[in-house]
Amino acid sequence: MAEASDEQLMLAYRDGDAGAFETLYARHRARLFRFVLRSIKSRASAEELYQDVWMRVIEARATYKPSARFTTWLYTIAHHRMVDHWRRAGLSVVSLDTVDPPAGDPGPQRHAEAREVLTRFAAALETLPPAQREAFLLHEEAGLTAAEIAAATGSNEEAAKSRLRYALAKLKSAVDDG
Amino acid sequence: MADERDPKVSRRYRELGNEEPPPGLDESIVSAARRAAEHPHAPLVTPSGRHRWYFSLGAAAVIVLAVAVTYQMQQEQPDPFATGVSREAVKSPANGRARESAPPAADSSATARPEAATQAETSGRQGAAAPEARMRRDEAAARSLAKPMQAPAVETPQRMLERIVELRKQGKHEEAGQLLAEFKQRYPGYRIPENVVRP
Structure with missing residues (x-):
């Protein structure tokens, strides 16, 4: 079952195979969680929204049709939930308090520098316009193409490309400044 | 767009951390998925803890209210x-x-x-x-x-006296007398004009 595609797993789950869902869930859980967590400031809200996305997947299993990649479908659901959340509670992304230091121990001086660069990067990500931040996260975390980002967010491909390009330029600038 | 990823940006992004959902959340979601697969019509999130008795209490309250309203409606037989x-x-x-x-x-x-x-x-x-x-x-x-909700009509004293006078004019003195007696009983302190008492 592990070699089956996401779409095959979802179809198997639709037909009552709970094990297929577990495989599917294991594949996407971490990436989806980070996508949600870095789009929403509150961890509690992120966990709630993350759970809600999966509940929607479970509820929608009966009507699932593999007309697109499962990943695109999954992040489309996440996008809609995110939009609902933003409408209700405003928007924010990564809290600087939750930024972990990089792995290894490069010494106090370099550690402080690395943390400064990372903090700057996190701040740049946080200050991105929501649409650009979402495009970046969908590309970087979920591995979606511009066309898939457009499909997931209900925009056109050119707009998705443009958002992604702007986001990358701003983030690169933040990294280069270091 | 073959791949617009910038290696430096990607590396920094990875350094932000590899957060994962807490195990309890994983378990909750997978359990819901299993329940849904086994019992297609079961609720995904079952009420638990103190919320469980709220549902029972709410249902009981609704039933009691419905029965009480029905009983009350049956008892109300308008005269x-x-x-x-x-x-x-x-x-x-x-x-x-x-x-x-x-x-x-x-x-x-x-x-x-x-x-x-x-x-x-x-x-x-x-x-x-x-x-x-x-x-x-x-x-x-x-x-x-x-007319289930029509309120009982209340006749004013003046109107009642007028009716007595009309009855007297029609020669129905006995009926007028009965009505006058009832009037006195209903409005003991009311001053009754002479033409009401006598024809």
Whole structure:
């Protein structure tokens, strides 16, 4: 079952195979969680929204049709939930308090520098316009193409490309400044 | 767009951390998925802890309320004679319909329960109602259904006195006397004009 595609797993789950869902869930859980967590400031809200996305997947299993990649479908659901959340509670992304230091121990001086660069990067990500931040996260975390980002967010491909390009330029600038 | 990823940006992004959902959340989601697969119509999130008894209590409260309202509606049998329908109206259906079109006015018989209606009810309880009484009862019931929320008409003292005078003019002194007696009983301190007391 592990070699089956996401779409095959979802179809198997639709037909009552709970094990297929577990495989599917294991594949996407971490990436989806980070996508949600870095789009929403509150961890509690992120966990709630993350759970809600999966509940929607479970509820929608009966009507699932593999007309697109499962990943695109999954992040489309996440996008809609995110939009609902933003409408209700405003928007924010990564809290600087939750930024972990990089792995290894490069010494106090370099550690402080690395943390400064990372903090700057996190701040740049946080200050991105929501649409650009979402495009970046969908590309970087979920591995979606511009066309898939457009499909997931209900925009056109050119707009998705443009958002992604702007986001990358701003983030690169933040990294280069270091 | 083959791949617009910038290696430096990607590396920095990865350095932000590899957060994962807490195990409890994983378990909750996978359990819901299993339940849904096993029982397609079961709720995804089952009520647990203190919320569980809220559902039972809420359902019980709704049932009790529904039963109470139904019982109350069944108990409310509006008295057809309290709606301003006189004894004459009861005796004559045609007359009753004519009176309905007129402004509601309480009759002297409104306070005294009509004999015929009482008999009809009594005979109805005994299961041997006369056809006439049954017809009157049916008509009264139909009227009460047609106007279930109509409030009993309250006749003003002035209007009552006018009716006594009218009765006297028509030579119905006995009926006028009864109505006057009822008036005195109902409005003990009211000053009664001379033309009401005597013809």
